[in-house]
Amino acid sequence: MSAVLHAHPESGPALGIEEGKPRRVLSEAGMRGRWWRFVLILAITAVVLVPILVTVILAFTPGPNSTATGLTFENLSNVFSKTLAATWLKNSLITTLATVLVSVAVAAPAGYVLSRGRSKAVSGYSLLLFVMQSLPIITSVVPLFILFAGMGLVDNLMGLTIIYVGSTMTVATWMMAAYFDSIPISLEEASWIDGCSVFGSFTKVVLRNSLPGVLSTAIFAFLLAWNDYLVAIVFLRSNEIFTLPMGVQSFFQQNATDWTSVMALAVVMMLPPVIVFATLNKYFSVGGIGGSLAGR
Amino acid sequence: MSSTTAQSGLARARRGVAPGGSGTLPGKRKSKLSAQATRTFFWLLLPSVVLLVLIHGYPLVYAAVQATHDGNLLQTGNFIGGENFATVLTSPAFWKAAQFTLWFTIVGVFGSWLVGLGLALLLRTKIPAGNTFKVLLLLPWVVPIVVSSTAWNWLVATPDSLIPSMFRNLGLGTPLFLADPTLASITVMVFKVWVSFPFMMMMTSAALASVDETVYEAASMDGASRWQQFTQITLPLIARSTYISWILMTIFCVNDFPTIYLLTGGGPVSATTSLVVLAYRTVFQDFATGPGVAIAFLMTMTLVVISVILYRQIRKSSVE
Numbered sequence: 001m002s003a004v005l006h007a008h009p010e011s012g013p014a015l016g017i018e019e020g021k022p023r024r025v026l027s028e029a030g031m032r033g034r035w036w037r038f039v040l041i042l043a044i045t046a047v048v049l050v051p052i053l054v055t056v057i058l059a060f061t062p063g064p065n066s067t068a069t070g071l072t073f074e075n076l077s078n079v080f081s082k083t084l085a086a087t088w089l090k091n092s093l094i095t096t097l098a099t100v101l102v103s104v105a106v107a108a109p110a111g112y113v114l115s116r117g118r119s120k121a122v123s124g125y126s127l128l129l130f131v132m133q134s135l136p137i138i139t140s141v142v143p144l145f146i147l148f149a150g151m152g153l154v155d156n157l158m159g160l161t162i163i164y165v166g167s168t169m170t171v172a173t174w175m176m177a178a179y180f181d182s183i184p185i186s187l188e189e190a191s192w193i194d195g196c197s198v199f200g201s202f203t204k205v206v207l208r209n210s211l212p213g214v215l216s217t218a219i220f221a222f223l224l225a226w227n228d229y230l231v232a233i234v235f236l237r238s239n240e241i242f243t244l245p246m247g248v249q250s251f252f253q254q255n256a257t258d259w260t261s262v263m264a265l266a267v268v269m270m271l272p273p274v275i276v277f278a279t280l281n282k283y284f285s286v287g288g289i290g291g292s293l294a295g296r
Numbered sequence: 297m298s299s300t301t302a303q304s305g306l307a308r309a310r311r312g313v314a315p316g317g318s319g320t321l322p323g324k325r326k327s328k329l330s331a332q333a334t335r336t337f338f339w340l341l342l343p344s345v346v347l348l349v350l351i352h353g354y355p356l357v358y359a360a361v362q363a364t365h366d367g368n369l370l371q372t373g374n375f376i377g378g379e380n381f382a383t384v385l386t387s388p389a390f391w392k393a394a395q396f397t398l399w400f401t402i403v404g405v406f407g408s409w410l411v412g413l414g415l416a417l418l419l420r421t422k423i424p425a426g427n428t429f430k431v432l433l434l435l436p437w438v439v440p441i442v443v444s445s446t447a448w449n450w451l452v453a454t455p456d457s458l459i460p461s462m463f464r465n466l467g468l469g470t471p472l473f474l475a476d477p478t479l480a481s482i483t484v485m486v487f488k489v490w491v492s493f494p495f496m497m498m499m500t501s502a503a504l505a506s507v508d509e510t511v512y513e514a515a516s517m518d519g520a521s522r523w524q525q526f527t528q529i530t531l532p533l534i535a536r537s538t539y540i541s542w543i544l545m546t547i548f549c550v551n552d553f554p555t556i557y558l559l560t561g562g563g564p565v566s567a568t569t570s571l572v573v574l575a576y577r578t579v580f581q582d583f584a585t586g587p588g589v590a591i592a593f594l595m596t597m598t599l600v601v602i603s604v605i606l607y608r609q610i611r612k613s614s615v616e
Contacts, residue, residue, distance in 0.1 A: 136599070
């Protein structure tokens, strides 16, 4: 870093003399600060990303029994041919997509009521949702385990989905309500005067203008369902019902961990959230309830 | 966010004309519409209420039943009153876990806040490729814990892992990051900060974006130093958002399971066992359902009280 400090006084005066204006000298100091901060943030980012880089590198490094050299897709193909990775991926995708769809379908209408309703009951419900989202899932997991065991919903993707929907809907409802707050009610009023029903104006006027809110909520539900481990470890028992988090963890139950295979599957698991994040970056809201609490 | 205050202002103004409210609609239509609105609202809310009762309400009530019975995962058992709570509250393991949870939460909240705040302030200035860094730095929050804990395990778990080897090569000995009780606690907390700082960075960045730059010009004309500007202007202006982010991170930390469980499993010798991990182990590994649920129930009650108080305060601060 001291190298950076020394580099500038050398190049600085030359430019300053060339221009010979105080304004230029000022921006020179600004430039130096900019590059300083650039180097600092570059160093921090590099350190922060080490675990992620390690995952990606190991995933494409030849395994202990491999004859391949350089980077290889061998681990990935091994994971899919020798383990149930394809099944786990399918299970995770089904559960997550179902959670996203049902969460939004439940949270959007409820969020609309929270945004437009002004009775005591509505604000009481809003408080109830806030309290429920702050409770540890472990409390409801044990009773639900017993309830679901009686209904054949343990070791079952449907049972898993129901719990995911239940645990996303509190925050999802808040997020939808916060978004609906930003849609002027004059749009609905105009449609009521045109003879539209309250429900009609909700679906035709409000929902139609709420794509960003719906996307943020969907991303939130997606991440929660895709990343969950606690509910999965309690409710899933058999290998072929595992979701990806359980699949990745199952590698550690063997005597010697095959790191390259674990990392190959880990890359498969982190790809969907990273892709969603990269493409829908601007709808990515701050941990769900953060944005909605700040906004409401 | 200036749009935030504008938004909540709008929301309040809007409530005046909401269906069922003292709207601007002509009288006859209004009452008809408001009756219709109430009915529609009921149906729109119904699925959400049903789910809330099924997934949150029923389990809470049943948890209260389990906590006061000597049953297991198959049957409820006999009513034993507060015995489970007595067992839990007199066990050293519970207090040790409570203590660890407290430290884990304090370090998790303020550690990630300080890192997030620092980075948000840094990224607020003009930096080449600043937006790229902003996106890259969010990755620890986006990547699943199962994946990042695996990577952290690979980096630190055994004496021959990458980071202990580096320490050894630098002549600093071989730290046992996950085998030494104290070091394992620190490692778990650092991992938590690594996972959580992007959340704090996002919250703070959003709040900073709404701070009017001209305030600083005025302050520096009055001779305020950089530090004074930061403590007297920046911090107070982002106070509400900071407060909310602390609250949420506290909830995230207290309820956290995978960050701890996947890195250390609660060990070594239960040094990193938090209350949630303890409740999980008590129920699903020791099969002591009553005491396990009692632990979860104690946490729940504490969090209900805390979150109701905090919710009121957030609401109050948004009205002011």
